[in-house]
Amino acid sequence: MKIIKWTLVIIAALSVGYILNYLALDSDLWWAKSLYEKKIKILRQFTNTGRVIVAGGSGTHYGIDAARMEQLLGRPVINTGNHGGIGLNAIIGTIEGEVKNGDIVILISEYGLLADDGTGWLSAAFGVSIGMPGIGGIGIKQTIQEIFKGGTLSLTSFGKSVMRLFFNAKGRTSNLIDEHGDVVIYINRKVSPSSVSSVVSSSAGARLISFKKSVDNKGAKLFFALPWVLVSVNDKESRMYVMNIISELNKIAPVLYNKETLGLYDNAAFFSDTPLHNTKETRATRSLELVEQLNQAIN
Amino acid sequence: MNFATFTFWWFLIVVGVPIIAIKFVMLKINLWRDQYDRFALLIFSLLLLCLTTSYGFAVFLFDVSINFLLIRIMQRYEKNKKPIAIGIVTFNILFLIYFKYILFFNDVIWSVINNHTVVFANSNALPVGISFYTFQIIAIMADIYKSKQLDKVNLIDYFNSLVFFPKLAAGPIEKWPEISSQLKNFRLKFSQENIDNGMRWLALGCFMKFVLADNLSAYINTNEVKNVWVVLSSTYLFGFKLYFDFAGYSFIAVGLGKILNINLTINFLSPYLVSNIQEFWRRWHVTLMNWFRDYIYIPLGGSKTKYVLLNILLIFLISGAWHGVGWNYLIWGLYHGLMMLLYLYLRKKITLLKPAGWFITFNVVMFGWLFFMTPNISNIFSKLFIIFNPCSYSLPLISVAIEKYSLAELLVLVVIITMIIAVMLMEYLSAINRRKIFYGKLINGNIPYVLMFLSFLLPARSFTRFVYFNF
Numbered sequence: 001m002k003i004i005k006w007t008l009v010i011i012a013a014l015s016v017g018y019i020l021n022y023l024a025l026d027s028d029l030w031w032a033k034s035l036y037e038k039k040i041k042i043l044r045q046f047t048n049t050g051r052v053i054v055a056g057g058s059g060t061h062y063g064i065d066a067a068r069m070e071q072l073l074g075r076p077v078i079n080t081g082n083h084g085g086i087g088l089n090a091i092i093g094t095i096e097g098e099v100k101n102g103d104i105v106i107l108i109s110e111y112g113l114l115a116d117d118g119t120g121w122l123s124a125a126f127g128v129s130i131g132m133p134g135i136g137g138i139g140i141k142q143t144i145q146e147i148f149k150g151g152t153l154s155l156t157s158f159g160k161s162v163m164r165l166f167f168n169a170k171g172r173t174s175n176l177i178d179e180h181g182d183v184v185i186y187i188n189r190k191v192s193p194s195s196v197s198s199v200v201s202s203s204a205g206a207r208l209i210s211f212k213k214s215v216d217n218k219g220a221k222l223f224f225a226l227p228w229v230l231v232s233v234n235d236k237e238s239r240m241y242v243m244n245i246i247s248e249l250n251k252i253a254p255v256l257y258n259k260e261t262l263g264l265y266d267n268a269a270f271f272s273d274t275p276l277h278n279t280k281e282t283r284a285t286r287s288l289e290l291v292e293q294l295n296q297a298i299n
Numbered sequence: 300m301n302f303a304t305f306t307f308w309w310f311l312i313v314v315g316v317p318i319i320a321i322k323f324v325m326l327k328i329n330l331w332r333d334q335y336d337r338f339a340l341l342i343f344s345l346l347l348l349c350l351t352t353s354y355g356f357a358v359f360l361f362d363v364s365i366n367f368l369l370i371r372i373m374q375r376y377e378k379n380k381k382p383i384a385i386g387i388v389t390f391n392i393l394f395l396i397y398f399k400y401i402l403f404f405n406d407v408i409w410s411v412i413n414n415h416t417v418v419f420a421n422s423n424a425l426p427v428g429i430s431f432y433t434f435q436i437i438a439i440m441a442d443i444y445k446s447k448q449l450d451k452v453n454l455i456d457y458f459n460s461l462v463f464f465p466k467l468a469a470g471p472i473e474k475w476p477e478i479s480s481q482l483k484n485f486r487l488k489f490s491q492e493n494i495d496n497g498m499r500w501l502a503l504g505c506f507m508k509f510v511l512a513d514n515l516s517a518y519i520n521t522n523e524v525k526n527v528w529v530v531l532s533s534t535y536l537f538g539f540k541l542y543f544d545f546a547g548y549s550f551i552a553v554g555l556g557k558i559l560n561i562n563l564t565i566n567f568l569s570p571y572l573v574s575n576i577q578e579f580w581r582r583w584h585v586t587l588m589n590w591f592r593d594y595i596y597i598p599l600g601g602s603k604t605k606y607v608l609l610n611i612l613l614i615f616l617i618s619g620a621w622h623g624v625g626w627n628y629l630i631w632g633l634y635h636g637l638m639m640l641l642y643l644y645l646r647k648k649i650t651l652l653k654p655a656g657w658f659i660t661f662n663v664v665m666f667g668w669l670f671f672m673t674p675n676i677s678n679i680f681s682k683l684f685i686i687f688n689p690c691s692y693s694l695p696l697i698s699v700a701i702e703k704y705s706l707a708e709l710l711v712l713v714v715i716i717t718m719i720i721a722v723m724l725m726e727y728l729s730a731i732n733r734r735k736i737f738y739g740k741l742i743n744g745n746i747p748y749v750l751m752f753l754s755f756l757l758p759a760r761s762f763t764r765f766v767y768f769n770f
Contacts, residue, residue, distance in 0.1 A: 001489045001490070002492075002494065002495040003491060003494055003495070005748070006494070006495070006498050006748075006751070009748045010750055010755065011752065012752065013751070013752045013753075013754075013755035013756050014755060016756060017755060017756055027707075096477050121760045121761055144309070145309070148305075149305075150484070151755070152755050152756065152758060153756045153757060154757065154758055154759060154760045155510065155514045155711050155714065155715070155757040155758070155759065156514075156517075156708070156711055156760050157709070157760075158706040158711070158714070158757060159707035159708060159710040159711035159714070162707070162710060163705075163706050163707040163710065284346045
């Protein structure tokens with residue numbers, strides 16, 4: 001009887017967590033879920049072959065101008081960038097099944113995501129919220145862990161949910177996007193420089209290799225591109241880490257990057273509200289650069 | 300063992316279930332029925348340690364095996380046991396110094412010689428639980444040394460007492476007679492009573508660690524030296540975080556022990572409710588302070604020697620050094636030693652009302668955490684300067700401190716503080732009970748179910764490492 005009581009308490013707690021996560025009351029989760037739903041819908045609307053799917057975290061969501069890229073490339077371009085908290089596995093997992101023959105996939109992973117085990121603090125709840133618990137093609141242990149975590153909430157989620165539901169406070173998480181999946185609302189605030197100190201973890205490496213195989217099998221092409229990061233002036237250490245990451249990624253698929261800057265900039269005017277989110281003007285510049293790099297790579 | 304990782308709980312199920320299944324097969328075929336349970340517990344704990352850290356496993360195996368041989372030699376050569384005992388203590392202290400302090404000494408010597416800091420290796424290289432099992436080994440040796448009992452130390456019981464998975468990483472440090480008698484008769488029995496008792500402590504531990512301690516982390520800034528409000532709030536919140544983190548670990552260990560029908564000592568007895576510093580040290584990290592009392596303070600003459608004050612100071616300095624590698628820990632130990640001496644001096648002259656005594660003790664202890672949490676000496680001085688400078692207390696700085704947080708984050712902080720007050724109130728109600736069952740109100744009735752429910756629902760977004768794993 002006593003054991004049953006404890007089991008029921010745990011099941012009840014996990015059930016409440018699942019329900020609340022499924023409803024995506026937390027603002028980060030709500031944002032990630034609604035971006036996913038909107039962007040997947042856009043992606044499926046482009047039925048023609050030869051699409052360019054640009055995937056990544058919020059650095060991609062706030063980093064490229066898909067409409068401009070489409071003009072320059074003459075191919076449909078969709079920005080599927082989402083919340084980095086969902087983790088690399090979920091970023092890949094949400095688009096992997098959508099890739100078709102003739103597509104080009106550009107994955108711009110934030111460096112932190114490459115260093116992790118593939119899951120992020122939001123991944124479990126995100127999986128539950130979109131009806132795909134344990135998303136991302138991960139091992140059995142990690143799948144069970146993700147499913148289990150999907151039934152837990154967090155005190156921070158609780159605080160954010162209360163603020164969003166009762167005071168309509170959304171912070172930076174507006175889900176308004178255009179027909180290419182690009183952001184339409186910008187938030188500008190003072191940004192402090194960041195740094196890069198990540199390496200490609202073995203689990204991230206393995207996931208990228210399996211993603212590459214899956215893209216190849218579908219007759220599509222995979223490229224990596226580097227995120228733009230605001231760093232301090234003369235940050236040589238970050239450069240070193242980025243060089244190392246490029247060499248690791250190059251073993252899997254071609255990397256599109258600016259050989260001079262490596263995507264590391266010390267000009268805060270390029271960035272909107274975090275060291276990884278670009279301003280409207282910079283998005284256009286960056287997209288132009290990305291198109292040139294892609295053209296060089298495919299021609 | 301890091302209860303904050305999924306791997307631990309995963310291992311517990313994936314390896315634990317087959318071990319129990321094999322037990323039933325052994326019972327059926329009537330094979331090895333008296334030895335299997337103890338052996339299975341040992342294998343399980345060793346496997347878990349090996350999985351957590353192969354380096355820590357190798358160090359543990361080497362250290363513990365050598366000590367086993369030395370203890371057996373001490374038992375064999377009864378007449379010469381004193382020099383052998385001294386040898387064992389020396390070996391263990393040097394072993395601990397090598398792994399724990401060599402980088403610190405290295406750093407100090409090189410910074411003096413070359414006027415710059417040289418660090419030769421990663422400080423994360425500290426083998427898991429080394430501070431705890433080294434003290435546990437010394438306790439075992441000393442308890443055997445003092446006892447008249449000539450029974451040879453059993454290899455499996457000895458290893459089990461050191462590697463027992465709930466206590467390996469951060470204690471409690473048990474007395475040999477108590478732990479060995481339980482392990483000698485250990486049986487894998489999962490009765491409803493044991494599971495319920497264990498789950499109650501587990502619920503309290505999980506709530507303290509995953510809901511209170513981990514959620515507090517986001518509001519503690521140990522590097523701030525300019526804004527006095529941030530310095531003070533971080534210090535007080537750190538005091539609560541440390542308590543809930545370590546007590547949380549200890550209660551999870553107690554809970555797991557109870558499920559396995561092994562009673563571990565409760566390491567915390569509502570330490571923030573005491574009304575003097577002496578009582579605080581009787582109720583904070585109980586088994587460590589008992590260790591200092593039994594194996595250093597009393598052998599040095601206890602309260603009967605004329606050097607009693609010096610010995611008290613020495614104990615606190617050693618306690619500081621044991622806690623961590625760095626000058627700040629020594630300062631923290633010295634601070635508590637001086638506070639203890641001050642209390643012993645003043646208690647004969649002044650009698651305080653209990654609430655006043657509690658208020659002073661609470662603030663003295665909380666202030667002490669400032670040293671503990673600040674590894675950089677110049678930062679300690681900067682913090683002390685602004686705390687004791689009345690001009691630092693400017694009201695606009697409060698809004699600067701608050702501006703860093705969103706409304707949601709402030710709401711979370713209010714919720715955490717409310718929960719802390721509720722827990723402290725329950726602790727108080729338990730402690731004033733005539734039977735003085737510490738945490739009684741939190742582990743009896745339906746409260747543990749609520750705590751378990753909240754532990755699943757409201758943990759922090761990411762688990763933080765147990766603070767005492769660094770020691």
